[in-house]
Amino acid sequence: RVGPYRFAGKVVKGFQRGSKQLGWPTANLDPAAFEKQLDASTEGVYIGWASIADPTLPEEARAVHKAILSIGWNPQFENKERTVEAYITHDFQGRDFYDAQMNLLVCAFIRPQAKFESFQHLIDAITADVEFGRNALDTPELVELRADGLFGAAA
Ligand code: ADP
């Protein structure tokens, strides 16, 4: 368990390096929403709850969903820029929601960041993280956090 940390900010564009094609799109949070809050050493894979407040999305899409998050330094920016990105366990039917407001509640740490030998190893690791995260978020201690005030009426 950590925090929980509460973040709210816009969904921004990342590198679009194919995470969608790999099956695990990650909604990247606007750095302005976390850079003052997060300790410089915070990195890793976390699980928590997320909602996307976009009035043009169907109601079920705007609900609070399980999320698997990566917090880490981006080598592309010479490790100067950190990203907070979330795979949300909901099928958005191919719809993007860039610029929408994302609420993120970071609840538990699951593993440190790692370098992988190949793309396939990375995909396998994320697949395992998502499966683990879905189950872990069903435990009463973490289910309880879903009702956090961060989500307002969406919870
Ligand atoms: P980027 O590099 O711009 O973050 P990604 O390939 O990681 O691109 O795709 C992320 C985008 O896909 C999100 O910003 C969002 O608009 C969309 N998206 C669709 N479904 C999901 C989902 N289940 N979880 C996260 N993002 C999703």
Ligand code: MG
């Ligand atoms: Mg992304």
